[in-house]
Amino acid sequence: xxxxxxxxxxxxxxxxxxxxxxxxYTNSMFDYFLWYKxxxxxxxxxxxSISSIKDKNEDGRFTVFLNKSAKHLxxxxxxxxxxxxxxxxxxxxxxxxxxxxxxxxxGTKLSVKx
Amino acid sequence: KAGVTQTPRYLIKTRGQQVTLSCSPISGHRSVSxxxxxxxxxxxxxxxxxxxxxxxxxxxxxxFSGRQFSxxxxxxxxxxxxxxxxxLYLCASSFSGDPATDTQYFGPGTRLTVL
Numbered sequence: 182x183x184x185x186x187x188x189x190x191x192x193x194x195x196x197x198x199x200x201x202x203x204x205x206y207t208n209s210m211f212d213y214f215l216w217y218k219x220x221x222x223x224x225x226x227x228x229x230s231i232s233s234i235k236d237k238n239e240d241g242r243f244t245v246f247l248n249k250s251a252k253h254l255x256x257x258x259x260x261x262x263x264x265x266x267x268x269x270x271x272x273x274x275x276x277x278x279x280x281x282x283x284x285x286x287x288g289t290k291l292s293v294k295x
Numbered sequence: 296k297a298g299v300t301q302t303p304r305y306l307i308k309t310r311g312q313q314v315t316l317s318c319s320p321i322s323g324h325r326s327v328s329x330x331x332x333x334x335x336x337x338x339x340x341x342x343x344x345x346x347x348x349x350x351x352x353x354x355x356x357x358x359f360s361g362r363q364f365s366x367x368x369x370x371x372x373x374x375x376x377x378x379x380x381x382x383l384y385l386c387a388s389s390f391s392g393d394p395a396t397d398t399q400y401f402g403p404g405t406r407l408t409v410l
Contacts, residue, residue: 212395213394213395215394217401222403223403224299224385224387224401224402224403224404225338225385225401226401227398227399227400230394232395270337270338272338272394274394274395282328282340282343282351282353282394283328283330283338283340283394283399284340285330285337285338285339286337287336287337288337
């Protein structure tokens with residue numbers, strides 16, 4: 182059973198607009214969430230993270246929102262740029278739980294059109 | 296600082312063979328995790344090593360094994376290969392292995408094809 186779900190396999194956005202990528206989780210023990218970006222033929226690259234004690238974290242054009250009651254998080258990219266085109270993975274872990282173990286969603290492929 | 300390196304980058308094997316993949320972590324990192332990425336399942340955790348000890352293991356059969364050396368370099372081995380083992384195998388390293396305090400840095404992966 183998937184504990185981290187990204188229900189949209191793909192998303193297409195116009196350059197300059199907002200991209201919103203969504204992620205749902207089922208395990209209430211998760212207390213740390215991350216987003217990774219992956220280009221073809223490269224490994225995933227860490228993008229941004231959020232602890233369960235927060236509901237928002239910003240880093241430049243990237244903002245992650247966490248809604249614990251809904252077990253939902255989202256990544257907002259504003260403004261979107263063609264270089265943002267990649268596969269985005271949502272991941273979760275529980276502090277003090279399994280070390281080195283991130284639970285990943287299946288990813289959302291973002292295409293930003295010029 | 297050099298990133299995580301994985302060798303080889305591409306590998307073709309036939310069913311029944313065994314394979315060994317190598318991962319060199321970022322200098323100073325003692326935790327190495329391995330993941331399998333397939334189109335249908337996404338990234339799935341295989342196991343994690345810290346200071347030559349396996350601390351955590353995912354839900355994979357015993358054909359998948361690994362080890363870590365004193366210099367933190369890690370290898371994973373898959374015996375009796377099956378067609379379903381075709382995947383991208385990713386290695387990630389961090390100082391402590393705790394995702395809440397340390398970022399996991401991924402290597403480029405080894406693409407394994409089983410014929």
